Amino acid sequence: MSNDKYATPLSSRYASDEMSAVFSLRNRFSTWRKLWLTLAKAERSLGLDDVISEEAIEQMEKHLIITDEEIEAAKVEEAIVRHDVMAHVHVFGETCPAASGIIHLGATSCYVTDNADLIFLRDAYDILIPKLVNVINRLSKFALAYKDLPTLGWTHFQPAQLTTVGKRATLWIQELLWDLRNFQRARNDIGLRGVKGTTGTQASFLSLFKGDGEKVEELDEKVVELLGFEFAYPCTGQTYSRKIDIDALAPLCSLGATCHKIATDIRLLANLKELEEPFEKTQIGSSAMAYKRNPMRSERVCSLSRHLGSLFNDSFQTASVQWFERTLDDSAIRRISIPSAFLTADIILSTLLNIASGLVVYPKVIERRIKSELPFMATENIIMAMVSKGGSRQDCHEHIRVLSHQAASVVKEQGGDNDLIERIKKEEYFEPIWNNLDSLLDPSTFVGRAPAQTEKFVNKTVAQALAPFQHYVNDKDSKLNV
Missing domain, CATH: 1.10.40 (Ribonucleotide Reductase Protein R1; domain 1)
Structure with a gap:
């Protein structure tokens, strides 16, 4: 992007290339082409081979990935027709002349826009889930390593009974496990809008197949199967229900609350000098105060978590104000809030993984603070x-x-x-x-069952939760340049 234009920091500064690619223009428009190809294949296989030629299918298959030149051509066309989908139908048709008359046959714009969005939701969760798994895995190793180290507990941020450094980490991990559960549920609940027509009645497809309703149902099922989904939503208007967006964004916003709490704990412990996030040898903490070791990664997590939490309201408000079969006031806000939510969650998890991979504990500082408070507790x-x-x-x-x-x-x-x-x-x-x-006054006698609780939690609860995701686990050191 030109340096003369504003670029969102989510993609230009923070988010991973893989998550940015999911919501990129190239992926969006190439996915539209894949959807048009899939529809044409399904229609041809169900008896429209006299309308849709094999040459049309072949040309579409060869040009699924849109080029920079085609993206620019579509921008020019959209300025004329004021309709993004029709602009891309036109450009794709010029690239595939044998298919120009059958691209988008029987479909409404939401066939490509909504189905593409649902594909992006699922693909984005497939990026986030492995990252969350690895954050849990790293923190679990940390918890086991420090399960026996007594530390002062805090309630109301006032000295309380002792716990252990590892046991405190289990409080973080438990919430992340709930986030993992929510992520997996949300991911598996995502279906396709399928082939439903302009108001969800499939009238255009019923006309195409000369009143054969069974073939229309078969078309819907075939498109879903070809796109690798388990199901399509049985009832839609012109769009899939925007309540689906609520269900997709809610787990992300809940993750934001978890990560904000974890990062805040780390920031407070950094002030107490008991624990620190990674700090590189050449890292500068302050332009004026050379001695500073600011917890900037944790502060970033808190900052972005607040933004992530705020995005839930966008999906809630949008779903609640849709009129009848659809209104277009959902469009602009969804183009902003949905990518923003996944990009932000991606950044938070990458940063938290970096923090979890290099947490530094200072036992002598912890011991000194215990000694200052333990006499009263004893x-x-x-x-x-x-x-x-x-x-x-x-x-x-x-x-x-x-x-x-x-x-x-x-x-x-x-x-x-x-x-x-x-x-x-x-x-x-x-x-x-x-x-x-x-x-x-032996601190280890004041921690109750904290060590045993930590060990059981990690070796049983966490192990069981992560068992289906072991192929995602990466125990190599996380890079510190986050």
Whole structure:
């Protein structure tokens, strides 16, 4: 594209070549040609061989991929006729003169535009699903690697009971598994509009086949089969129901919520210096502050996830305002929102895969933060240990309460370290358990079943979910230039 014209960053800067190709002009118009060829083949096989010649079929087959010159010629023609499909019928007919009279025979524009869109929806999901599988696979390896590493849990972003780094990752993975389930459902639910005519009644095809309704049904079935789909929607108006677009975009928008949450967690942990996304040796974090290591990949995921979530409303509004058999106010917005949704989801998953492939954990920072908070969390264990040595729970509780407030004052008012344990070691009341304090403060005893939960989740739940997709798994290192 010319540098003098605006190009959407989705395709020019971020999205993969394969996803951009799905929604490219060349693929769109070449798919229209494939649909015209398929219709002609099916019509010829069902008795219209006196109208549709073998030479027409051969010429169409030779020119399925539209050339740059033909795209430009169609633009010129469209400026004259003000109809994109008819412009391409004209150009394809000039390229295939033997077929010029039978291209688009019996069809309405939505035969090519809607069926093509449904093909693109399915093809786009076939690109996204492997990427999502690999994000889940990478994060699962990360979860297993850090299943035993205690870390401070957070509720309300306030210190809470300990968890492990790996267990926290399972929260991310579980939502991604639900996204994978939703993706697969949406992908398999996509059918074709098929051959339905201008208002869905198949009247034009009934005329072509001289009132033979069975042949019209057979034509519909044959086109669906030739295009590699399982079914066509049984009822349509001029278009397939735009509710299908809602069902196709909803899982993408839901993925946006998942990825925004994951990336936000990583950004917060980066601020705490406990975990970082990949940062290359030559990467610049700030033009002014040379020391900066900004989580720019995670920030990009958050930014694009918000955009992705907003696109659902386009499909909802469009489906809800369609009048009767169709209105054309669906056209312009769908040309923008549907490609945008898939391109954005593609970028998010590629970026998240990159992040998941190079997450850096800093155990010493995590350990220091645990030590600053664990003494308060261990007070119940200390009370129980004192009771086991013959002490009174109420007396011990009061001693702990006084010392805890003193330690909290040092932290909050003086900016010092939490010295609760040092205070306990100095107070003779606690002498019976002085030798037990190290074991009472062992972080691994505060994480509950987190390691076991993580291991079972990855080895059972994740393994079962990914089993049908193992041919997609790529364990090679993801490139960092994202």
